[in-house]
Amino acid sequence: MQGGLAQCSVVVPTVGRPSLDVLLDALARAPGPRPAELVLVDDRPAGGPLSPERPGLPPVRVLRTGGGGPARARNLGWRSVRTAWVAFLDDDVVPDPDWYQRLAADLTALAPDVAGSQGRVRVPLPADRRPTDWERGTAGLATSSWITADLAYRRSALAAVGGFDERFPRAFREDSDLALRVMDTGARLVRGQRWITHPVRPVDRWVSLRVQAGNADDVLMRRLHGRDWRERADAPLGRRPQHLAVTAAALAAVGLAVARRPRAAALAALAWAAGTAEFAWARIAPGPRDRAEVTTMLATSALIPPLATGHWLRGVVRHVGVRPWRGLPDLVLFDRDGTLVRDYPYNGDPEFVRPVPGAREAVDALRARGVRLGVVSNQSGVARGLITRAQVDACMARLEELLGPFETIQVCPHGPDDGCSCRKPAPGMVKAACAELDVDPARTVVVGDIGADVEAAAAAGAVGVLVPTPVTRTAEIAAAPLAVRSLAEAVDLVLAGEW
Numbered sequence: 001m002q003g004g005l006a007q008c009s010v011v012v013p014t015v016g017r018p019s020l021d022v023l024l025d026a027l028a029r030a031p032g033p034r035p036a037e038l039v040l041v042d043d044r045p046a047g048g049p050l051s052p053e054r055p056g057l058p059p060v061r062v063l064r065t066g067g068g069g070p071a072r073a074r075n076l077g078w079r080s081v082r083t084a085w086v087a088f089l090d091d092d093v094v095p096d097p098d099w100y101q102r103l104a105a106d107l108t109a110l111a112p113d114v115a116g117s118q119g120r121v122r123v124p125l126p127a128d129r130r131p132t133d134w135e136r137g138t139a140g141l142a143t144s145s146w147i148t149a150d151l152a153y154r155r156s157a158l159a160a161v162g163g164f165d166e167r168f169p170r171a172f173r174e175d176s177d178l179a180l181r182v183m184d185t186g187a188r189l190v191r192g193q194r195w196i197t198h199p200v201r202p203v204d205r206w207v208s209l210r211v212q213a214g215n216a217d218d219v220l221m222r223r224l225h226g227r228d229w230r231e232r233a234d235a236p237l238g239r240r241p242q243h244l245a246v247t248a249a250a251l252a253a254v255g256l257a258v259a260r261r262p263r264a265a266a267l268a269a270l271a272w273a274a275g276t277a278e279f280a281w282a283r284i285a286p287g288p289r290d291r292a293e294v295t296t297m298l299a300t301s302a303l304i305p306p307l308a309t310g311h312w313l314r315g316v317v318r319h320v321g322v323r324p325w326r327g328l329p330d331l332v333l334f335d336r337d338g339t340l341v342r343d344y345p346y347n348g349d350p351e352f353v354r355p356v357p358g359a360r361e362a363v364d365a366l367r368a369r370g371v372r373l374g375v376v377s378n379q380s381g382v383a384r385g386l387i388t389r390a391q392v393d394a395c396m397a398r399l400e401e402l403l404g405p406f407e408t409i410q411v412c413p414h415g416p417d418d419g420c421s422c423r424k425p426a427p428g429m430v431k432a433a434c435a436e437l438d439v440d441p442a443r444t445v446v447v448g449d450i451g452a453d454v455e456a457a458a459a460a461g462a463v464g465v466l467v468p469t470p471v472t473r474t475a476e477i478a479a480a481p482l483a484v485r486s487l488a489e490a491v492d493l494v495l496a497g498e499w
Contacts, residue, residue: 019199130288176233224325256268348395376429427461451479
């Protein structure tokens with residue numbers, strides 16, 4: 001990578017834990033080159049602003065999701081940057097002092113088929129006693145593959161697969177899922193030489209019960225990646241078969257007791273007790289065996305098997321027929337007249353630029369998720385001598401005053417008989433917008449109110465969404481690959497990844 005870390009941004013999703021200050025202090029003190037910027041994505045539903053400012057940090061931006069989970073937070077972070085590389089760090093890790101220097105070395109001169117570089121993780125465990133169950137579980141991060149506690153991706157690789165799958169609501173499996181989808185494109189992931197420390201964060205005694213919700217995410221992984229996903233993601237099966245057996249024994253004991261078959265019920269209860277005792281001892285034996293740990297293991301070992309089984313069954317039901325993740329598009333291009341604003345033919349007066357109902361809310365919803373926006377507009381009134389290009393530009397400026405900024409505005413001033421390549425349904429403006437913003441047309445959506453808009457999208461390799469108005473012909477609606485009733489519905493479709 002040329003220029004040190006100038007082509008790398010660091011993205012940190014956070015819920016404002018105290019560990020964030022430790023991370024920021026470490027990044028501020030570390031010597032070496034600085035990345036282009038540090039993006040903190042505040043994933044708290046509410047709360048006061050973060051205070052990340054420290055001498056020594058790279059330029060810092062703070063974004064807010066309003067809550068949505070780590071996958072959505074990371075997606076907002078990487079979509080907001082324009083560097084070639086995006087390095088993800090969790091807010092509870094501590095980079096080594098030479099982290100900047102080693103990150104630069106890890107990303108330098110990587111082969112084009114390498115899409116990501118994972119850092120190395122150490123988990124400090126107590127030296128004066130054996131680790132607890134929670135500490136041993138956290139220590140597994142040191143040998144896990146493709147975790148985003150420290151993983152740098154090419155931005156183009158993230159864009160190609162739609163980023164993190166936001167159907168994974170927790171910090172669990174979303175990073176493995178992304179890695180498998182990236183590798184499915186033929187790209188490679190490698191391990192670098194930089195190091196972070198991942199301290200064991202303090203938790204209450206019931207944390208092992210809450211993490212059983214991840215069993216539903218395992219079902220989603222299998223539905224998306226097939227039976228061999230564990231081998232590919234280096235994710236051991238764990239004790240799910242035993243949990244299923246213990247839960248079945250418990251249910252059998254209850255059912256047989258209700259059916260007044262006491263001997264069979266006693267045998268089933270004995271099987272449940274034996275399975276629970278074996279599980280509890282497997283967790284107690286390698287630990288400190290103090291009173292707090294033993295009582296916690298006994299209580300939770302009885303509850304984990306039915307909880308794990310219940311979450312697994314929930315995933316089986318919830319993820320029936322799940323489709324591959326497409327993510328959000330990188331760019332949404334809007335037709336102007338009839339789509340974003342009311343259609344006044346050949347309008348050259350900014351005073352008549354009047355947004356359709358819900359237009360501001362629709363474009364703001366896309367901006368809030370990091371989607372880039374643009375406008376592609378036929379303005380044949382210029383060729384016909386009815387308006388000037390200066391008037392068109394004034395109306396576009398008024399559009400941005402009312403709806404916020406657009407990253408690209410493409411205008412075709414030609415008439416229908418001029419034979420240009422930009423007038424919709426020709427693809428010229430769509431292609432020009434994608435080229436200006438360095439976006440793949442296949443990751444672009446064009447929203448318009450007539451057939452020419454969706455035809456231009458198709459000709460450019462983009463996806464067209466038709467929002468009919470009274471002037472839209474019936475044949476155009478029938479021919480559109482995607483037709484919705486309103487601009488808000490079009491945006492909802494895009495945000496749901498159904499474009």
